[in-house]
Amino acid sequence: MDPVEYASKQKKLVRRIDLRLMPCLILMIVMNYLDRNALANARIQGLDVDLGLKGNQFNTAISVLFAGYIALQIPSNAFITRTRPSIYLPTCMIIWGVVSTSTAAVQNFTGLVLVRFFLGFVEAPYFPGALFLLSSWYTREELALRTSILYAGSLLSGGFGGLIGAGVESGLDGSMGLESWRWLFIIEGSITIFIAFCAIFVIPDFPHTTAWLSPQERALATKRLQDRSGSHDTERGSIFSGVKMAVLDYKVWMLALIIVAKTSAGAVTSFIPTLVKTFGYSKVQTLLLVAPPYVFATLVALAVSYSSDKRGERCFHIVVPMVFGMSGFIIAAATEVLAARYVALFLMLAGVYGSYNVALAWISSTLPRPVEKRAAAIALVNVVGNFAQIYSPYLYPKSDGPRYLTAMCCNGKPTFLSDSPPSSLYLASPIPSRLIT
Structure with a gap:
């Protein structure tokens, strides 16, 4: 096959993959984050008044999800x-x-904590699994944009959550x-279950x-990945060896430091509605202003x-x-002026999550093969990163409002510290590979 014909067929194949894979994964991640963050709205x-939550109990309900999530x-x-990802991921989504729907039935703090822990446990497979699936279909040059589009779904869920919450508050209370x-919880959980059945x-x-590609297309899909990495996903090792290689690779830990810094700063997302509420607007107006x-942030990320x-x-x-x-x-910590604090939310979200997807793509492109190592590395980086989500909710006690000075300082510091690991990893990379690192 001459290079022109090969490039044409590859372009057509990538378009087919995009149309088949991306819309479904985006819908799934929207619901993954919508269900996870519904508690904030x-x-x-x-909710906290109806369940009689006191002190840091709401913060614990946020935190405990991530204990299940990282496990x-x-x-x-x-x-x-x-x-088979086509069965495994949708099954986890149904569960x-x-x-998530059962959260509507809780009557006290204990019930809320139990539901939140199990929600984190069953939500855990999706995001690292989706990243792994993307890296199994796309070359390292194609990954950043697709990862960004996928993660844009998680950002949009924050906007959708506010809009859905406003509609439910005004029409169904x-x-x-x-x-x-x-x-x-009933509405969002039901939508999740419906999408999961379709995703199968x-x-x-x-x-x-995969069955929906012709034999020639399957061969091309495999070959183009092998051409970029020197091996392909049909080459198998043991699961244990993959985990061991990931743990012993310094690049995995450098990438984990990048993600943990970003998730530490990004812990603010669980309290965006709470921060907006301090502006003094009604419930519906508050939820609308969250979007x-x-x-x-989604537009910046793309x-x-x-x-x-x-x-x-x-x-x-x-x-x-x-x-x-x-x-x-810095702005949020320094002032109580409403307009400035609202602008600060735009900068926080766009700054932290504007490049989060690039960092995620860097994981897969830096550690392309073997497949077991790549899968373990993606999960390990996410596990280390999400440890920050366990302690960060306790930075937002009600008594610290409206400025939440401690939280702004503690969440803001990682944005400064996160600049060091990517620079170090860049300098440690071989010079020819820096064009994509």
Whole structure:
């Protein structure tokens, strides 16, 4: 096959993969984050009052989800290399949809904590699994933009969550004797279950096993990945050896430091509705005001990732947005002026999450093969990163409002510290590979 014909067929194949894989994964991640973060909007609708939460109990309910979340990530991503993602990921989604819906039935703090822990446990497989699946279909040059588009779904969920919450609050509060926050969990959980059943028939497995490609297309899908990495996903090792290689690779830990810094700063997302509530608006207005900062962050994330792919560069596309994130935390800590604090939310979210997707793509492109190592590395980085989400909620006690000075300082510092690991990893990379690192 001559190079022109090969390039044409590859372009057509990538377009088919995009249309089949990306829309479904985006819908799934929207629901993953919508269900996870529904508690933040439910608080505005009165959940903490109705359940009689006191002191740091709401913060504990936020935190405990991540205890369950980090417990299953590495085993799950090791397991996904031996199973069918088209069955495994939607099945996990059905279960988390049921668990999320059951939040509507809780009556006290104990019930809320139990539901939140199990929600984190069953949500854990999706995100690292989706990243692994993307890295199984796309080359390192294609990953940043696709990872960004995927992660844009998680950012949009923040906006959708506010809009859905506002609609539920204004239209369903008290309907059939249920508070609006209970309806919120019922509606969002039901949508999750419906999308999960549809996903079973849409999500592909791996390039060499999927049924919706012709034999020629499967061969091309496998070959183009092998050409970029020197091996392909049909080459198998043991799960244990993959985990061991990931743990012993210094690049995995450098990438983990980048992610933990970003998740430490990004812990503010669980309290965006709480911060907006301090502006003094009604419940519906508060929930509506939550949406714009997330939409802005989504646009910034897509622009940064497009630029990263276009220029074949990762390091500076991670470092520069974090400077803007740091400025957002500084503004929020320094003033109580409403307009300035609202602008600070735009800078925080865009700065922290504008380059988060580039960092995620860097994991897969830096550690392409073997498949078991890549899967373990993705999960390990996410596990280490999400440890920050366990302690960060306790930085937001009610007594610290409206400025939440301690939280702004503690969440803001990692935006400064996160600039060092990507720079070090960049300098440690071989010079020829820096074009894509």
